[in-house]
Amino acid sequence: MDFIYNLVVILHFIGLASLVGGFIVQMSSPTKGVNAAMFHGALTQLVTGVILVGLAESGTVDEEIDTTKIAVKLVIVLVVTALAFIGRKKTPPQVALWAAIGALSIANIFIAVLWN
Numbered sequence: 734m735d736f737i738y739n740l741v742v743i744l745h746f747i748g749l750a751s752l753v754g755g756f757i758v759q760m761s762s763p764t765k766g767v768n769a770a771m772f773h774g775a776l777t778q779l780v781t782g783v784i785l786v787g788l789a790e791s792g793t794v795d796e797e798i799d800t801t802k803i804a805v806k807l808v809i810v811l812v813v814t815a816l817a818f819i820g821r822k823k824t825p826p827q828v829a830l831w832a833a834i835g836a837l838s839i840a841n842i843f844i845a846v847l848w849n
């Protein structure tokens with residue numbers, strides 16, 4: 734089961750790359766908005782994160798979950814996903830939505846890595 738857990742961690746990193754990459758690639762664009770990479774990356778983070786928690790809590794892998802940290806990450810990703818859902822059909826520029834999604838996603842990286 735460790736192998737499956739590690740595969741899902743890899744998918745979690747691919748979702749992160751898609752979400753933050755979709756944000757960064759528009760940094761110097763005059764028509765910043767929510768692109769497909771950001772929307773699908775947000776969904777990937779939500780789904781893979783929940784699977785990781787499920788696997789860790791199942792007791793079949795040797796992973797400890799900090800429930801407070803995960804709860805904070807979950808709330809942030811729910812906001813990110815809602816903003817991406819709202820913004821994906823809107824005509825760019827949607828600078829406020831783009832900036833909020835990027836800032837919250839990067840905040841989640843800080844929380845994931847620095848919160849011990």
Ligand code: HEM
Nearest residue numbers: 749778779782783785786803806807810838841842845846
């Ligand atoms: C924008 C959203 C997210 C980002 C950018 C993100 C980022 C990360 C990163 C960088 C790691 C590796 C941390 C390390 O190994 O030191 C990680 C691990 C993990 N993430 Fe996320 N994550 C997000 C959303 C979520 C959500 C919503 C959940 C659960 C509901 C979740 C659950 C986990 C778990 C269980 C791990 C492995 C255990 C740990 O190191 O805490 N993540 N995440």
